[in-house]
Amino acid sequence: MTALVVGLTVAVxxxxxxxxxxxxxxxxxxxxxHELGAGREDTxxxxxxxxxxxxxxxxxxxxxxxxxxxxxxxxxxxxxVGTTPSGDTVQVSVTAGGGATLVAxxxxxxxxxxxxxxxFAASTPELPPATRLxxxxxxxxxxxxxxxxxxxxxxxxxxMSTATWEAYEVPGSPYFVLVDAAxxxxxxxxxxxxxxxxxxxxxxxxxxxxxxxxxxAPHDHSRGxxxxxxxxxxxxxxxxxxxxxxxxxxxxxxxxxxxxxxxVVDLDRRDGSPQPGxxxxxxxxxxx
Amino acid sequence: MLLSAHGMGLDAxxxxxxxxxxxxAAGEEGDSRTHPVLHAATVALPVVRGDFGGGVTGLxxxxxxxxxxxxxxxxxxxxxLFSDRGRPRPVAADFSPNRLQRTIPGQSGGQWxxxxxGRAFSLYVVLGSHARRVELVNRLTGxxxxxxxxxxxxx
Numbered sequence: 384m385t386a387l388v389v390g391l392t393v394a395v396x397x398x399x400x401x402x403x404x405x406x407x408x409x410x411x412x413x414x415x416x417h418e419l420g421a422g423r424e425d426t427x428x429x430x431x432x433x434x435x436x437x438x439x440x441x442x443x444x445x446x447x448x449x450x451x452x453x454x455x456x457x458x459x460x461x462x463x464v465g466t467t468p469s470g471d472t473v474q475v476s477v478t479a480g481g482g483a484t485l486v487a488x489x490x491x492x493x494x495x496x497x498x499x500x501x502x503f504a505a506s507t508p509e510l511p512p513a514t515r516l517x518x519x520x521x522x523x524x525x526x527x528x529x530x531x532x533x534x535x536x537x538x539x540x541x542x543m544s545t546a547t548w549e550a551y552e553v554p555g556s557p558y559f560v561l562v563d564a565a566x567x568x569x570x571x572x573x574x575x576x577x578x579x580x581x582x583x584x585x586x587x588x589x590x591x592x593x594x595x596x597x598x599x600a601p602h603d604h605s606r607g608x609x610x611x612x613x614x615x616x617x618x619x620x621x622x623x624x625x626x627x628x629x630x631x632x633x634x635x636x637x638x639x640x641x642x643x644x645x646x647v648v649d650l651d652r653r654d655g656s657p658q659p660g661x662x663x664x665x666x667x668x669x670x671x
Numbered sequence: 672m673l674l675s676a677h678g679m680g681l682d683a684x685x686x687x688x689x690x691x692x693x694x695x696a697a698g699e700e701g702d703s704r705t706h707p708v709l710h711a712a713t714v715a716l717p718v719v720r721g722d723f724g725g726g727v728t729g730l731x732x733x734x735x736x737x738x739x740x741x742x743x744x745x746x747x748x749x750x751x752l753f754s755d756r757g758r759p760r761p762v763a764a765d766f767s768p769n770r771l772q773r774t775i776p777g778q779s780g781g782q783w784x785x786x787x788x789g790r791a792f793s794l795y796v797v798l799g800s801h802a803r804r805v806e807l808v809n810r811l812t813g814x815x816x817x818x819x820x821x822x823x824x825x826x
Contacts, residue, residue: 462685464672471692472676479688480715480730515715540718567685 391493455552455569460484460562463519465544465634468532477562483570483592485585488558489518491530495576496557502578509582512664521545534629550620561588580627673817677707677797678790679740680819685816709740711814713768723772723795733800736807738814740794747791752784757795758818759783761811763804771797779804788822 463475463486476593477484489496502508508516518535520526522545535541551560555574559581563570571588673682676691683689689760693705708722713735724737731737747753761781771780772795778802783794798807 464674467692469692471690472674473691474672474674474683474687474689476686476688476713476715478686479713524772538718 386505432600439498455470455560456572458569459567460560460569461547461550462516463542463544463547465519465522465542465547468528468535468541468543470528472632473582475540475542478564478567480513480515481564482515483511483564483589484562484582485510485514486547486551486560486562487516487518487581488520488551488553488556488560490520490556491526491534493556498576499533499557499578503539504534508578511586514585514589516540517542519544519547521548559585561585563592673740673819675819677742678821678823679707679709679742680817680821681709681711681814682817682819683711683798683814686713686821688712688714689717694722706744707742709738711738711761712736713810725773728771728773728775728778728797730800731775731797733777734807735799736811736814737797738794738811739796740818741791743793745791748786748789750791755783755785756787757785757791758787758815758820759785761794761796761808761815763808765797766798766801766802766804766808787820789821790820792820793822812825 385664395606441596460477462477464473475484487499489499491500497587503516503518510516516539518539518541520541520543522543525545526543528543531541550570551572557576558574559573560572561570562568570592571584573584575584623641673680674689674691675681677693681689681691684780686726689709689711691707691709691794694708706714710720710724710727712727712731714727714730714732714737717726723739727737728766730735743753761783765783767781768774768777770782771778772782773794777800779798781796785792785794796811798804798811800807
């Protein structure tokens with residue numbers, strides 16, 4: 384009897400160790416899958432009924448010389464080289480045309496991508512002026528050319544190129560990269576579940592780029608514009624402030640520029656009149 | 672990067688758009704015969720375009736170029752039109768506004784017919800600006816020097 388109890392105890396202990404080992408192995412597999420990005424697409428259980436509202440992750444913003452941002456944002460964008468589903472050999476220049484290129488990395492198998500394929504096949508997608516769309520799937524060794532051709536329709540530029548996926552460090556599909564042709568660099572990138580999201584953020588990124596170019600352009604006063612009204616932030620506002628200070632007799636090095644706000648108020652009180660460069664109403668008689 | 676297909680190869684620098692395809696010749700839609708065509712341009716090549724730049728040349732600015740290399744059928748080999756042996760070396764003097772397939776003010780064009788490696792080709796080039804043809808031909812020469820044509824019926 385004792386031997387039976389001891390035997391059962393040992394068996395239970397061994398089974399417990401086995402179960403613990405299996406659970407640990409399972410956890411390690413789940414962690415590895417998570418690190419590999421499993422579940423990015425709507426292929427996760429329970430998502431087959433419709434698109435999943437994943438957060439949009441486009442790395443927006445103005446290009447910086449030092450790069451920055453996630454992924455390849457800010458880095459030089461390579462041309463797209465590969466084959467079309469119909470067998471043409473192509474090199475698509477992401478800097479040709481002088482506008483911008485939206486590179487859409489799609490696959491024929493992912494459910495979220497099907498929404499984009501259908502949208503692109505139904506009508507020409509609306510994008511900011513001088514922005515064109517290039518769809519890139521993985522190469523014919525990983526994708527069915529006939530399946531891609533069927534999804535793409537006739538008027539959509541589709542390139543099959545695994546090398547391009549690797550060059551742009553694409554983590555999964557769908558994934559979008561916006562290239563600014565003027566700089567040849569990646570302006571933004573990210574994933575999305577719907578074309579409306581992509582469209583909105585591409586528009587914003589294009590606006591940011593246009594604004595950055597405008598603000599960094601040399602300030603030209605010869606085009607007939609004046610500084611009589613405040614044009615908001617930037618060179619106009621700075622110019623207006625300089626002009627008004629100079630009109631009030633305050634040039635660089637003027638003593639009032641070295642005063643603190645409290646000292647300016649005290650000065651106003653002593654003089655009983657508003658001082659140039661001070662708060663317009665702070666020193667006015669009867670208002671303190 | 673060197674692009675190669677259908678016995679044609681081109682190593683265009685970044686900023687050039689290139690496509691090598693097989694297309695039915697003009698007026699031969701429905702015909703099973705197709706011809707290798709190489710298009711290269713410094714502007715984005717539309718998905719739908721003509722063999723000789725229809726849909727493309729209208730996009731060229733004064734600093735842009737369009738190149739079309741079209742292989743004719745075997746029947747053209749040995750004909751008088753394709754009697755020139757070896758590929759042409761275009762120079763600025765070869766270009767003229769009245770050599771365009773489709774006249775666009777300011778542009779200039781040139782076309783050559785030749786045979787190389789037992790294959791008959793026509794080369795058609797459009798410059799975005801006739802006034803800047805010397806500068807543009809220099810760029811063209813650099814790209815055409817990378818052209819690789821495989822002898823024989825490689826297509």
